[in-house]
Each structure stands twice: as C-alpha cells, then as structure tokens.
Amino acid sequence: MSAGLQIRGVSYTYGPKAALSDISFAVPAGRFCALLGPNGAGKSTLFNLLTRLLVPPSGQIMVAGHDLAKVPGLALAAMGVVFQQPTFDPELSVRRNLLFFAALHGLAGREAAARIDAALERLAMRERAGERARDLNGGHRRRMEIARALIHRPQFLLLDEPTVGLDAASRRSVTDHVHALAADGMTVLWATHLTDEVAPDDQLVILHQGRVLADGTARDIAGPDGLTPTFLALTGGEA
Ligand SMILES: Nc1ncnc2c1ncn2[C@@H]1O[C@H](COP(=O)(O)OP(=O)(O)OP(=O)(O)O)[C@@H](O)[C@H]1O
Numbered sequence: 001m002s003a004g005l006q007i008r009g010v011s012y013t014y015g016p017k018a019a020l021s022d023i024s025f026a027v028p029a030g031r032f033c034a035l036l037g038p039n040g041a042g043k044s045t046l047f048n049l050l051t052r053l054l055v056p057p058s059g060q061i062m063v064a065g066h067d068l069a070k071v072p073g074l075a076l077a078a079m080g081v082v083f084q085q086p087t088f089d090p091e092l093s094v095r096r097n098l099l100f101f102a103a104l105h106g107l108a109g110r111e112a113a114a115r116i117d118a119a120l121e122r123l124a125m126r127e128r129a130g131e132r133a134r135d136l137n138g139g140h141r142r143r144m145e146i147a148r149a150l151i152h153r154p155q156f157l158l159l160d161e162p163t164v165g166l167d168a169a170s171r172r173s174v175t176d177h178v179h180a181l182a183a184d185g186m187t188v189l190w191a192t193h194l195t196d197e198v199a200p201d202d203q204l205v206i207l208h209q210g211r212v213l214a215d216g217t218a219r220d221i222a223g224p225d226g227l228t229p230t231f232l233a234l235t236g237g238e239a
Pocket residue numbers: 014017018019037038039040041042043044045046193
C-alpha cells in the first residue's frame with residue numbers, strides 16, 4: 001500500500017460546466033506539493049472532493065493508502081484540513097479552540113493537552129495558548145488553525161489558499177512553517193494562486209480550467225524564465 005496522495009482520472013461537473021476534467025497526479029509521502037492555479041482553475045472543487053464534501057462520479061482518490069470512496073473514515077482520519085475561510089471561535093482562547101477540536105476526535109484530559117502542546121510547539125504558537133483567538137493577528141490565527149489540524153496526527157495536510165488576506169511577513173512565516181512540517185515527514189497539498197509561495201524544490205502541479213498543465217519539481221517547470229512568467233504563459237494570465 002503506498003502512502004501519500006494519489007488522484008487518478010478524477011472529473012467533476014456542475015451541471016453542464018466541467019470544473020475538473022480527468023485529473024491525475026500523485027504526491028509522495030513527506031512531499032510539499034503546491035497546487036497552483038488561477039481563479040476558477042478547479043482548486044476548491046478538488047479540495048471539496050478530497051474532503052468528501054463532493055463525491056466524484058469517476059476516478060479514484062487514495063489518501064495515505066486508503067481509498068476515499070471505499071473506506072472514507074480511514075482516509076479522512078489520515079487527513080488534516082485548513083479551509084480557506086477561518087473556522088474557529090474568536091471568543092475562545094487558542095487552547096480552548098484546540099480542546100474543542102480534540103474532543104471532536106474523542107481526545108480529552110492529559111492526552112489532549114499533550115497533543116495540543118506538541119501541535120502548538122510545531123507552529124511556534126505555544127506561548128500564545130492562553131490568548132483569545134480574536135486578539136491574534138492574521139498570521140497567528142492561521143498558525144493556530146494549522147496546529148489544530150495536526151492534533152489527530154494526520155499523515156496528509158490539505159490547505160486551501162491558507163495565506164489569503166495575510167501581510168507579506170505573515171505569509172512567509174505560514175509558508176515556512178508548513179514547509180518545515182513537510183521536511184519532518186508530512187505530506188502536504190497547498191493550493192495557491194501565488195507563485196512566490198512555491199519553493200524551487202517543491203513538487204508543483206499547475207491546474208488551469210480543470211486540467212493539469214504541469215506536474216514536476218518547481219525548479220524544472222520554472223526553467224530559465226522563472227516561475228511567474230512560465231505560469232502566466234501556461235495559463236494565459238496577466239501580470
Ligand atoms: N457550485 C458551483 N456551481 C457551478 N459552477 C461552479 C460551482 N463551484 C465552482 N464552479 C465553477 O467551477 C470552476 C472551478 O471552480 P473552483 O472554485 O473549483 O476554482 P478555484 O481554482 O478554487 O478558484 P478560486 O481561486 O476562485 O476559488 C469555475 O469555473 C467555477 O465557476
């Protein structure tokens with residue numbers, strides 16, 4: 001059984017509109033994969049399929065060796081998710097937000113506390129555990145949500161445009177922290193439309209109009225012209 005993520009021949013349509021057309025790519029275990037695409041490329045649709053908010057009529061999705069259609073419970077349990085829209089209680093402290101999530105996974109008491117401390121530590125957020133979520137800046141809120149996604153010890157982390165609305169320094173910090181998680185063995189799928197969030201050694205999948213236009217190491221895809229001009233040339237975009 002191979003770990004990581006495998007997507008094979010997945011399509012999805014909204015009525016007559018094709019959002020994804022025969023998508024296939026694989027992310028090896030412990031790899032950071034940037035899913036890069038302009039607005040409307042199909043990134044959110046793919047995330048909704050991966051989290052089973054939508055069910056694909058065809059194709060196969062394997063998460064950490066588990067077939068999402070056949071054993072959804074196992075596949076979803078192996079997955080940590082950070083949605084594009086914030087999903088936390090602003091009136092609760094960081095720790096209380098994470099305790100609530102831990103309880104949803106059947107974790108309580110010392111076990112929950114230890115896991116929460118470890119997750120916050122990985123995102124350099126432990127000293128903020130007692131702060132009210134509302135009082136955090138945008139970057140720290142995102143890091144809290146990423147820490148929360150680690151509590152149930154997933155093997156695969158999905159993030160949907162996690163830096164939307166953040167300033168440059170916070171974007172860099174969040175991006176660096178998630179690259180560090182991948183360096184520690186986490187398989188990561190990071191959706192973005194921003195080329196500067198992709199590191200040269202990352203796996204890069206370029207999605208455009210529901211199709212995979214490129215899949216490889218970012219450095220190789222960027223070539224001598226650099227990633228931004230290459231991406232714009234491939235997708236017909238404007239600077
Ligand atoms: N509920 C829906 N009904 C009809 N069409 C939809 C629906 N959701 C998305 N689409 C269409 O499917 C295509 C892919 O959209 P999707 O939201 O997956 O792209 P995206 O890459 O996430 O874009 P964005 O960055 O703007 O969120 C687009 O053409 C979009 O208009």
